[in-house]
Amino acid sequence: MTEVESAVETQEASTFSLIDCDVHNYPNSIEELMPYLSARWQAYVRQSGFSGPGGPTYPKGFAQAARRDAWPPSGLKPGGDPDFAREQLLDEWGIDLAILNPLYGMTALHNLDFANALMRAVNAWTAHTWLGSDTRWRGSIVVNANDPENAAAEIKRASADTRFVQVLLLVRSSAPYGKRQFRPIFAAACEAGLPVGIHFGGSGNPITACGWPSYYIEDHTAMSQAFEAQLVSIVCEGVFCEFPELRLALIEGGFAWLPGLMWRLDKNYRGLHSEVPWLKKLPSEYILEHCCATTQPMEEPKNPQHLMQLIEMIGRDEFLLFATDYPHWDFDSPDRALPPVIAGDLRQKIVVDNAVAFYGF
Amino acid sequence: MASKGVDLGAVEAFADGAVQRVEAGGRGLVVVRRGDVFYVLRDICPHQGARLSDGQVTGQVAECSLGGEPALERDGEILVCPWHGWQFDLCTGRSLVDGEKNRVRSYPARIEAGRVLLELD
Numbered sequence: 001m002t003e004v005e006s007a008v009e010t011q012e013a014s015t016f017s018l019i020d021c022d023v024h025n026y027p028n029s030i031e032e033l034m035p036y037l038s039a040r041w042q043a044y045v046r047q048s049g050f051s052g053p054g055g056p057t058y059p060k061g062f063a064q065a066a067r068r069d070a071w072p073p074s075g076l077k078p079g080g081d082p083d084f085a086r087e088q089l090l091d092e093w094g095i096d097l098a099i100l101n102p103l104y105g106m107t108a109l110h111n112l113d114f115a116n117a118l119m120r121a122v123n124a125w126t127a128h129t130w131l132g133s134d135t136r137w138r139g140s141i142v143v144n145a146n147d148p149e150n151a152a153a154e155i156k157r158a159s160a161d162t163r164f165v166q167v168l169l170l171v172r173s174s175a176p177y178g179k180r181q182f183r184p185i186f187a188a189a190c191e192a193g194l195p196v197g198i199h200f201g202g203s204g205n206p207i208t209a210c211g212w213p214s215y216y217i218e219d220h221t222a223m224s225q226a227f228e229a230q231l232v233s234i235v236c237e238g239v240f241c242e243f244p245e246l247r248l249a250l251i252e253g254g255f256a257w258l259p260g261l262m263w264r265l266d267k268n269y270r271g272l273h274s275e276v277p278w279l280k281k282l283p284s285e286y287i288l289e290h291c292c293a294t295t296q297p298m299e300e301p302k303n304p305q306h307l308m309q310l311i312e313m314i315g316r317d318e319f320l321l322f323a324t325d326y327p328h329w330d331f332d333s334p335d336r337a338l339p340p341v342i343a344g345d346l347r348q349k350i351v352v353d354n355a356v357a358f359y360g361f
Numbered sequence: 362m363a364s365k366g367v368d369l370g371a372v373e374a375f376a377d378g379a380v381q382r383v384e385a386g387g388r389g390l391v392v393v394r395r396g397d398v399f400y401v402l403r404d405i406c407p408h409q410g411a412r413l414s415d416g417q418v419t420g421q422v423a424e425c426s427l428g429g430e431p432a433l434e435r436d437g438e439i440l441v442c443p444w445h446g447w448q449f450d451l452c453t454g455r456s457l458v459d460g461e462k463n464r465v466r467s468y469p470a471r472i473e474a475g476r477v478l479l480e481l482d
Contacts, residue, residue: 269458277431
């Protein structure tokens with residue numbers, strides 16, 4: 001990385017009209033990562049025939065879980081062609097900044113050293129191949145949550161490139177992220193001044209508390225369960241007490257469940273607060289002070305007014321961040337995903353201002 | 362008795378540390394004795410109406426850092442509701458969480474001539 005490559009050159013935040021907080025980029029094959037692997041791991045890949053972490057356990061609604069029109073004419077994969085993504089997403093929709101979240105499942109690998117090598121390779125590849133291709137891209141630092149100490153070291157290394165604006169965790173972890181074993185990740189993120197994003201997906205426990213469902217429709221719908229579990233864990237285990245500056249983005253987990261969760265958690269706190277004496281205020285206050293959630297997949301009640309009621313129940317206009325999830329099949333269109341009932345200042349906050357404040361753009 | 366006040370009974374009728382219900386002035390009250398100090402609250406939880414006299418007396422877990430050894434403070438001054446575990450400060454009637462909003466009416470009590478007297482408005 002050169003100084004020029006890592007320089008952030010963008011327009012003034014006051015002129016932004018749209019920020020996309022969840023876009024996905026993928027290596028087209030393991031070959032793209034090879035230049036970023038050591039000779040030892042290159043040899044390992046070639047000898048073993050390793051082609052990448054396992055495919056989806058739930059076949060998606062569409063190939064590569066992608067919009068059918070997101071396959072680039074270049075023959076590369078959806079999310080694999082920076083030029084095409086720039087045209088189809090950034091240029092077409094007038095997006096000023098977009099955050100790349102590579103969903104590379106290195107945490108599925110049991111060999112921690114190999115997983116860590118892939119972690120470093122993915123981040124180097126994102127910086128070189130994507131962040132260097134257009135000044136509007138921003139990156140998330142992928143980490144191997146199964147090895148928090150090495151994840152922290154990677155956060156420290158990669159965050160020197162200020163185009164990385166977030167540390168990325170996946171919601172299906174091997175244990176709730178509030179557990180103390182994950183503290184090095186949060187500590188490193190705070191030291192680097194970066195928020196942590198938790199995104200749908202992962203390779204740890206099932207998406208539901210009851211085990212593995214059968215169908216993708218269940219997987220996709222039940223994602224909120226895992227997000228709820230992570231949020232409750234992070235609050236109750238005192239992560240926000242230990243890291244008062246920590247910012248947490250809930251990405252692709254929905255948000256309609258938040259009011260009920262906050263009500264339940266606050267209610268239980270009234271009777272059970274002595275169990276968690278490090279908490280100094282209501283759990284919902286920690287959530288609202290430290291967290292944001294992305295909009296996609298947008299909740300779509302029959303009566304759009306109910307969305308406004310939900311946002312009112314959440315109680316903070318600064319809570320939501322607009323996201324498309326490009327190039328995935330469940331892409332939220334910038335001109336249609338937010339219903340007209342979300343208008344005026346609130347709309348401006350969701351599509352621009354909240355992201356500017358949360359990520360410090 | 363020379364002084365005004367509702368007579369709740371003889372001091373000896375209240376066991377030290379016990380939680381007792383009495384009725385006086387047309388209302389249910391919960392009485393907790395700690396030595397010569399008597400705490401008296403309305404016997405109804407503001408949350409969902411449980412009788413606080415079915416609850417238990419405990420202390421307050423002191424705020425501590427994560428992983429620290431939690432200390433129990435003010436043992437004997439906190440009353441725990443029997444239903445959802447809300448905790449009330451016997452001295453003030455305030456809940457330990459959101460005490461400004463959630464409180465039980467408390468009444469001053471005193472001892473005169475071996476009797477427990479209560480000021481009811």
